[in-house]
Amino acid sequence: MCMTGEPAQIGSLYDNCYSDAAAGYPDADYTPAVSPSGRYANMTAALASLSRPILFQICDWGVDFPSAWAPALGNTWRITNDIIPAYRTVPRILNQAAPQTDFAGPGHWLDLDMLEVGNNVFTVPEEQTHFSLWAILKSPLVIGAALKDTYTSIAAASLATLMNEDVIGYNQDSLGVAASFRRRWTEDGYEVWAGPLSGNRTVVALINLDDTARELTLNFPDVGVQKVATVKDIWNNITSTNVLTSYTAPVEAHGTLLLEFIGTTTAGSYSSNDSKTSGQTTTFNKVYGSTTSNNYTATIHFASAMEASSTVDINNNPYTLPAGSSVLTAALSLSATNNNTITITSPTTPLSLTLTPPNSTFYPSTPFSLIGTSTFTSCSGLCAPVGSKIGYLSPTGSASLNITSPSTSIQGAKLAQIYFCNNDIADSTSWTDGTNTRNMTISVNGEVTRIETPLSGRSSELFSVGDGWFDTGVFKVLLEGWKEGGNVVEVGNVYGSEGIVSYGADFVGMGVFW
Template sequence: MIALLPLLLSTPALAAQPRPPSLTPRFDDGLALTPQMGWNTYNQYNCFPNESIVRENAQALIDTGLADLGYKYVTIDCGWGVDERLPDGTLTWNPETFPSGFPAIGEWLHGLGLLFGVYGDSGILLCGSPPNSTGNLYYEDIDAKTFAEWGADSLKYDNCYSDAATNYPNVNYAPSTSPEPRFANMSSYLQTLDRPILFQVCEWGIDFPALWAPAIGHSWRIGNDITPHWRSIFRTLNQAVPQTDFAGPGQWPDLDMLLVGLDGVLTVPEEQTHFSMWGILKSPLTIGAKIPGMRGSSLETLRNEDVIGFNQDGMGVSAALKRRYTDEGYEVWSGPLEGGRVVAAVVNWRGERREITLDLPDVGVQFAGGLKNVWRGESVEGVKTSYTAVVEAHGVLLVELGETVDAGVYPGDIFATTTGDTTTFSNIYGITSSTNYTLNITLSEPATRSTNISITTSSSKRSIPVSLPAGSLSISTRISLTATSNNTITIHNAPPITSITLTPPSPTYYTGTSSFTLTSPAKAYTCPSLCTPAGSKIIDLSTSSSATATITSSSSGSKYLEIDYINNEVAFDTAWNWGSNSRNLTIRVNGGEPVRLEVPLSGRHSELFSEGLGWWDSGRLGVLTGGWKEGVNEVVLGNEVLGGSSSWAPDVVGVAVFD
């Protein structure tokens, strides 16, 4: 156990909670080195596909140029089969809906330069039964060979009618045993074939497949089916948050098929947001709408070469959630790309068109020599600290940043102006209001003599004297900044300066179970393992309970906090309606207005079979809170302003205060 006193951390601002790597090796057969792309019958035609539907959409992939952009896999989803096997025990297709037969369809697709995707199920029936279509359970060896003989290039493998112990229900979100062995069994037979077949694990994220699916397949569905509603985007992204670091060549978290192009489902900006986020999170890009006759704006979205390029980038690193500005209605994701580039996305959750500012330090960048605003088709040079643009209602600000400088580094030739012996650095970012920033000044050449310089900032006009010894090339001091991207630092009587570097104050950590006083039903819980970094957490915070701490601050203003939270309230049954995979936390300082933070899932273990059921896995998100004063402050955690997610707040491990 840690000490009862606040724990000092050296964690830099915006650092992610340390996470273990994937616990299993990936299935390495050379397939899916980038996320697979293609088209699937389900979203448009449900479990009622037929041969003419497949042929016309496959041809449309060619005619629209989508195939040339990488959309190659053409998958026939549920509804293709019959309820009885052939006398020799093999599968067959419905001859009324697929009169040419699957081998002929596969051959035709290959003739177009496309790939043939088939669909199976780890249960006794396919999803969508009745009318019944036989599944693959107990026939995996025969069926794997059959798929290969048909010329299949991929297998989407589902999870219906699969739990023998509960008499094979259609859907079971709490099965008696893990689905893993059934999926591993089919994988083992696929691996014996001479024909490589991409294997898509589709067990709906029930047993946290990120931990085991990479060893047996190439992608795994992270959650329940996407539904044809805008609200599905938020729910799916919340489930993706703790899984992004499992993505990599040959192993891709699958956020499910695209809604882009489905009539009457999403607006144009919503489609752009949806496609952008699936792209940068390295999800497989599978079109689910009818391609012939698709509206032009949807086709243009699907053909956006920047987003496709982000998705197919050779690094194979997914974007991750960096900041969630819940009260302001937007959030920031980003990730690295080849060539030292960075992709960043700002999602506008509000149903209004407005200006939104991306603070580059939120994505680890201080300066970008070039910025491309993807959906507005605009490019800007020399972006310092922040970038503001108009974002449509439910739209996304998607940017590619190049020639970047790391956050906290301010080259003089970019950020400074010099008049006489006075140099002023502008566009200085402060993540928190504090007098404890460390400023390091790097000179262009060693000081030729001892010099006394002075420093002032826009947040404190008090002059800070600093002695610069002869021969010095750099010098450090402590300065004051406010929580804004427009601070200035003025240095008087200094030799020429190459750059300055700013480091935020080290946070003080307040453990939830030892630093906060709880009101019922909230209570302290000691975790047998995990619950990092404290090994304990506050549970049962709700609309009727709270946790209060007294925290001493060295200065007034707005303070940046990082919350270590735990949430594994996975939306399975509620996914069809308003389940969001999130919980609401409020932070109230000195009786002021509460600041709200809607936290995503943090669980990285099975919510059914693991020790702790995923409720010992902590995530970390930052939030800016106002109303702080110098001296003693009262900080109250709770769920005062219900955001529509849950009456329960997340469990809280602790709070890091950057003072």
Template sequence: MLGTILQASFFSAFLVDAAPHPHHRRADNGVAKTPPMGWNTYNHYSCYPNESIVHSNAQALVDLGLADLGYTYVTTDCGWTVADRLANGSLTWDATLFPSGFPALGEFLHGLGLLFGVYEDAGIKTCSEGQDQAGSLYHEAQDAATFMSWNIDSLKYDNCYSDAATDYPNVDYTPSTSPSLRYANMTKALDAQSRPVLFQICEWGVDFPALWAPALGNTWRIGNDIIPDWRTIFRILNQAVPNQPYTGPGQWPDLDMLEVGNNVFTTAEEQTHFSLWAIIKSPLVIGGALKDEYTSISEASLEILMNEDVIGYNQDSLGVGAGLKRRWTEEGYEVWSGPLSGDRIVAAVINWDDEERDLTLDLPDVGLQYAGSLKDIWGGKSAEGVKTSYSGSVAAHGVLLLELGDIITAGTYSTSLFGSSDGITTTFESVYANTTSSKYTVSISFSTAPTKATTIELSTSANTTSQTIKVPASSKTITSTLSLSAGSTNTITIKSGMTIDSITIESPTGTYYAGQTDFTLAGSAVIEQCGTSGCAPVGYKIGYISSTGTATTTIPATVSSASGTEAKYIEIDYINNDVAFSTTWDWGSNSRNITVSVNGGDPVRLEVPLSGHHSELYSPGLGWWDTATLGLLLDGWVDGDNEVVVANAADTDVSETWGADFVGLRFFD
């Protein structure tokens, strides 16, 4: 979005919020306390549903036991109506496709204990390709009353043929006004009816609806349609990232309908798809054929859809969506996690590689040091007393989905769990470090304070030379520095005549290097000023980073390794609002690259997701002032000065000419 970046400087005088502020949902009507679940005709039958299809699949929801698990909304998507309204202006159904009529369809669904969902459009026509069908624009009040007379329970409201200023194009990703205005009209019409309905806003993520949709409806589509190809999962997840803070009871980000059961993904891919939709708290709407004249869902897909643990994560009463925690682009995996009720954590490690392999979750990446209980959902395993990390085999494009309970926060190591003692020497195992450094802080807690001053000796696997630490009289806790190596296998040995209860480890705070002041630019890269509170934390960013545009700085480091080099952790503050609308059907991924190289070594690529929390169309900065942060562990640091180059040297991904914008980085030495 070169043009978008150019326009950003025009708005530099305007105020912009750097951090998201979730809005209140519309008056709480008791709908969607948890993400809605159900079945929809579109993914399998496109805009060609009929009465028999809906009847047979709805019956299958009941017969297969899916309804008992919460899949209750049954929605007939595009293709059910006709081009012309009745003489009184009302919508009507296609009598050839639905000979019994829509009121009767609702009665049938309600008779099965299911809920009746209808699809319509906020434009003059629906999105039914190749067939004209009436939309609800300018007819909102009448259509809401009609739907209510049919006893509907939910309305999915699409966004085609909606922009009068551009003569109502079928699809318009850059409308002249915000779609929110048309959705507000339907909200008003629905709220005037006698009972609440689930209102599903489907404007494909245009105008960053997370900022306004919760005030109007119960769910909002975060992006363009899911497509029947594995690459669609990465694209949608990249757009889900900035939506996570807005999730909560009554307001849910909709990642689109599930492809589970449509025979387009492998079983492992379906598990990944279903798991991430569930833990992010998307509505779980089945898009596959369950049962019709020609098709029955496979046992493997049905087993995925009926996994009660995964459904439980989606329906958890806490209502907090999982977020992206770490991404290793070149290694082909990433970690998502989020909190659950009952002081539990759910974590997912996605294997993007085309081969099965073992992957490891370092618990500190999701804020933990210990889990008394662990459930490996798709591996069918459980474990107790998990310290610092957990590994498991993950199929190609599969996911390691874990539920962690009886948890302890990262950095805390009790002797009873992590230590062993012979009465004089206490050794702590499985100590984690995000970077290799001699500047970690350790706090040692004793069972009883010494009556007089004494000393202890401390050494680590990263520095076997003992250091002597003084313990003042009457002190139950002392603090010192120590050396650790990046990873989860450090050991700490303490020689003391006193009993040690626990130790607490704190990482170095790091040093910040701002793109504006600390980097030298070359090639196409330029510095841009952002509006008030934008491009946090410094108010500036470096844009136009291409294969020839670079930002270079010198960072001093302390290295004590005999090899002369060490691995150090950095956190990159980046900006990306390159939203994939028109490119969704092809290579569009909602991502941009940023590469970092140290001392002329091979550049390490990080493919970053969207960071924008503001409209890509109308906000000051167009969403290109919103900073996000991801971490990266880099080898090749030497003692003394190190040359660090931030660029877009991404030979393996040529689809994006421009890299992510760069705000700065924090270096943990």
């Protein structure tokens, strides 16, 4: 409820801020004629005139994209339609939160709606996922279950979830920064969210999207980290020390691997403590490569400079370390894996190794050739960074481009960034099968990879240019099939005919890390 009159009229003129009527329920079609922000501003002014602190929680169900205006007016704001007593509501809400988490901060946070923990509608791992993600995104943790009443008592496992002090601590952390969506492995069925905590700590959530329990691996560089002094595995109740590059653990169906990192090094940084030395040969194992490429740059710092120039072998390739220098920079080849090996043979001991991955080459949608029902759309200067996009990607509509790899490139899996637009918000469908996602397929020389994109919209779907459909998101994906020379790339949604959202996300362009 919110006020429609002047502050002096508090208590007499309230109605639902979503309705155009003087009283009654929200418009059934979710289309108010004017933004409700002005009415909430009236309430903000009224509350500011009082002499006591008040938590002001705003709710327009996310339709007018309150993340753009609510932080200046209230403490929390609902970003989606209501949660429902079915687990599919959790990924649906997270897919809507994905483009909005950077609007949150100390004193103002996204409201993902109340908790279903304890209502006997989720499994225990699902409740842990629900509670974990609401906590690290800094949503209000509003218990929606009866802890104990005449008819029921909350299950012990559910109560233990709600009482987990670590998870509550992440929610209440003094830094107040929400975790953000980092990567989704659509075909492998998991995704990663992460964010900073006070005390130079990091919290990471890896969600098992599959219906089966399995072991999953978090590659630390996917959240900007190479080594962790202490890893706290919250739901498995395990603490590990000095963990390099990756962490593997069992995760239940729809469960979450929730980790706290204490003491980290930056992705790509390796010290002598991460290596083994035998004679003049030093070996670094568990070296992470984000893309298969000859174009990594290795920077090696040695213990001392040599009086004369010397030869340093890196993976059996000779390089010259100039006289008087203790730093060597060299090109390096790595595969897209977390288990590369780098061997350095030199007369002086390496102290550290820093790896810099290759830059990407961007390919806009404009030179792609349309096939079937796909169409070009101008975006009035939006759809960054191109200004236009290709839409109506479907089983009968796609777009293709012949891409010639750089002369230094090698065949193999390449990391790509897909620039997309998706504002297919699940309003009325949130009660049924709405997901807030759209799919896209990218084929490289006939090898097809499917991605499921979250929302990208960061504008009002009612009053902005393009209604949020001109806002670009970026989705990282490893694409197989690349070869040296010419490559045929086709974007579409070939699986739409199999029931996975007939129309794909709109395509703005792609960056390839050669």
